[in-house]
Amino acid sequence: MHIPDGYLSPQTYLPLFGVFIGAIAVAVKKVKKEVPARNIPYLGMAAAFSFIIMMFNLPVPGGSSGHAVGSALIAILFGPWAAMISVSVALVIQALIFGDGGITAIGANCFNMAVFMPLIAWFIFRLICGKSRAPRRIVVAAFFAGYLSLVLSAILTGVEFGIQPLIASGADGRALYCPYDLKIAIPAMAVEHLLLFGIVEGVITALIVQYFVRQHQIMIYAFRTTGTDE
Amino acid sequence: MESNIPAFLLTEEPRDRFSGDAGKTRFSFIERTIAGTANSLRILYLQAESAGNSSFIARLNPVTKVLAFVYLILVISFVHSLKSQVSTSGFLAVAFLFSGLNMARVYRQILLISFLFGFLLAAPAALNVVTPGDILVSIISLGEPHDFWIYHVPARIGITLEGCNIVARIFMRVFNSVSLSFLLVYSTSFPRLLKAFRIFFIPDTLLMVFWLAYKYIFILCRTVEETYLALKSRMIRNIRNETLRGIAAGRILYLYEKSQINYEQTYAAMISRGYAGKIILAGENKMTVKDLLILLCTALLGAAILIL
Secondary structure, three states: OOOOOOOOOHHHHHHHHHHHHHHHHHHHHHHHHHOOOOHHHHHHHHHHHHHHHHHOOEEOOOOOEEOOOOHHHHHHHHOHHHHHHHHHHHHHHHHHHHOOOOOOOHHHHHHHHHHHHHHHHHHHHHHHHOOOOOHHHHHHHHHHHHHHHHHHHHHHHHHHHHOHHHHOEOOOOOEOOOOOOHHHHHHHHHHHHHHHHHHHHHHHHHHHHHHHHHHHHHHOHHHHHOOOOO | OOOOOOHHHHOOOOHHHEEEEEOOOOOHHHHHHHHHHHHHHHHHHHHHHHHOOOOHHHHOOHHHHHHHHHHHHHHHHHOOOHHHHHHHHHHHHHHHHOOOOOHHHHHHHHHHHHHHHHHHOOHHHHEOOOOOOOEEEEEEEOOOOEEEOOEEEOOEEEEEHHHHHHHHHHHHHHHHHHHHHHHHHHOOOHHHHHHHHHHHOOOHHHHHHHHHHHHHHHHHHHHHHHHHHHHHHHOOEEEOHHHHHHHHHHHHHHHHHHHHHHHHHHHHHHHHOOOOOOOOOOOOOOOOHHHHHHHHHHHHHHHHHHHO
């Protein structure tokens, strides 16, 4: 999911960077309204937690293990606006320190995983969960929030890859950036996330949310804002 | 007398939580991840903090470094010729010589990342299925071409010269970008680097969030390491996956609670130091003639790379 340097043309990464900056400005305003004085340490904590979640391997049913992108989980735990900022901070630190995701692609990666993904996850979670606090429904909502948000973000990434040969090619018609066109990039990204990574993301999100629901339901942002017992 | 030993160390684990024989535990994959990340963070922290005034690159004003970094990253992204990318690699290697860093260690890391993201991801583009052209090395002969849905598979599949050029270009771009970012982060302490980013009008509030997150990450990494050491020391045999999932989820909840405590303490500390809702970071040293000369040289170098 992390787009490296060299795959996206400036025609793609510059506009995405602009959209990302706009989204972050809105998110900062919203979080400042929600936690007026404490927003700085709160966001710092959320960002560090996001970073750690992304490196946390969890055993998944079937014997293997995997780690989540974590955007859906962070959106459920901290809310979509705080998730936007905290996941972005985590992604920027990852790109700078670990080379995981490109520097020029920071705007695109943050847009896909820190803006689009938490918003979609939050929408799906609220759609399935409604105002219910029934544990099984919450867990199902968390699974689909994790699964679908990752799959949709992967397809979006596939589109960003796939349009490169169309918008940035040399005089000889060869691709200057990502060489895979839409008919290769979209299926490649969609299939692996539909069948494998999406399920891992969904399972991990559901497992952790289930644990939080059992132990400290009040810590979940979604239930701090609204909700009634079923 | 009340015991100071934690309760979980005094209670016996239920037998159904274990599976298999005593001996090797299934904790290794978690341990490897945690150890790997914690180690990378530790190296970065030590390198950046000890960078101080130890080398020519480290002594430069962070604002100069950040401006040069952004300019060169854009140049690398805009350049398409292999000759230019190789020249950039040469220039970066010279810069590393002046950085006082352990070049073997840093380049090992750069090569690994470049291989994963620059070569492995791009490698299929070398085939004529993705990049049509004259086949250099034939891999499979299917007898006749095949068409299904929107895809066309030629009769002979092989590596093309055009495809190799594309793979080499992507590899070099990734290699140079990663080299440049490592040169920057390994030669500048993180707080100074963040302050330098103010030149792009990033609000101090957001920079402060970065700085706090960076500090918290170190604290949380140490917590994770200690937690796993404590858990590992109690594992005498394999435990069931279900139990392991519960333990890992429990650690995440524990980390969340720990993060909340850190956040509350930080906020209390900020209040006690007179924080009233507005953050103003102290400014960096002013740019000197040396810094301006470095920027001019970088600008000329970037232009030369673009013209090559």
